[in-house]
Amino acid sequence: MARWEPGARERFVAAALELFTDQGYDDTTVAQIAERANLTKSTFFRHFSDKREVLAAGQETLSRLFVEGIAGAPAEASPLQAVAAGLDNAASAMTPFNRQLGPRLHAVIATSSELQERAVLKQVGMARAMADALRERGIPDQVATTAAELGVLAFKEAFAEWIADGADDDANLAALLREALDRLRSAVAQLG
């Protein structure tokens, strides 16, 4: 019987990012990732469908957290307040592990146009998921779409600040997210 490995997922991600950085994404195999993580290939495939999935899985989790947060916002929340609830929910699930691996993840993605395209598509998917969740609340189509776009932009900006070199050790992602969303709200007021 397969033994359950606590933290296996994180170990695979850390091992994969090390190998992608050291020897390149294309030249890294699942067998090498498993070996580096001190786990088996079959355990790998219980967590991820392939090595690309190691990079994309975080974005899928984020989408789910956004959607849950938006669905759980109070009925009287404005569209942007519902988005803020989604961002809050995502922030509450982010760990020091996410923060520590963020820069390496970004660096790996920057090495490959295929990975960059994957990341862009995932972001578009996140915005769609958010917009769907907002429409579920009865928010009109275009309001939902624009609110979701702002939500994804806010997340990108705040996350980049959170993982940046020189960011305060106790920088709070939830606070950075609220600030980023506020800045975008002000930006929108200047559209003319």
Place this chain on the structure above:
Amino acid sequence: MARWEPGARERFVAAALELFTDQGYDDTTVAQIAERANLTKSTFFRHFSDKREVLAAGQETLSRLFVEGIAGAPAEASPLQAVAAGLDNAASAMTPFNRQLGPRLHAVIATSSELQERAVLKQVGMARAMADALRERGIPDQVATTAAELGVLAFKEAFAEWIADGADDDANLAALLREALDRLRSAVAQLG
């Protein structure tokens, strides 16, 4: 010496869309497209790098038109007025040919997840190009980004209306674009 073919580009696009619709995108070769267009393969390759480019070229042209229109907007234009100038410039370049082939183009893209991904990436590229053009005007980063997102959304909506079954024969794309941008401006005012 190669003979210059007036309208060759449009003939290739029309031939390619016919073949993609009839026999599928994957099963269509450049040789078949050239034959259907009554032109040579070497003429094809003077216009497009491959068959995928036939579908993407329109989006690249659009990006260029948006950017030119934004750059040419009066100095005192607000961010959304500059976007509107970009949309106007694109509208002025759209022909009955674009309108006629639009539905077939959309239908072909809908048949393939690879083509859908390409189209999404091109749209993201268009928004970036617009945002860059807005930043060139001294518009702050986030204002430029959000204005560009609204511009691409407006274009998608208005173009879909223009090519829709049952749209008025003399529907005016420029007018539809202005209406779409106005709707999005109102949507943004409801973000809360």
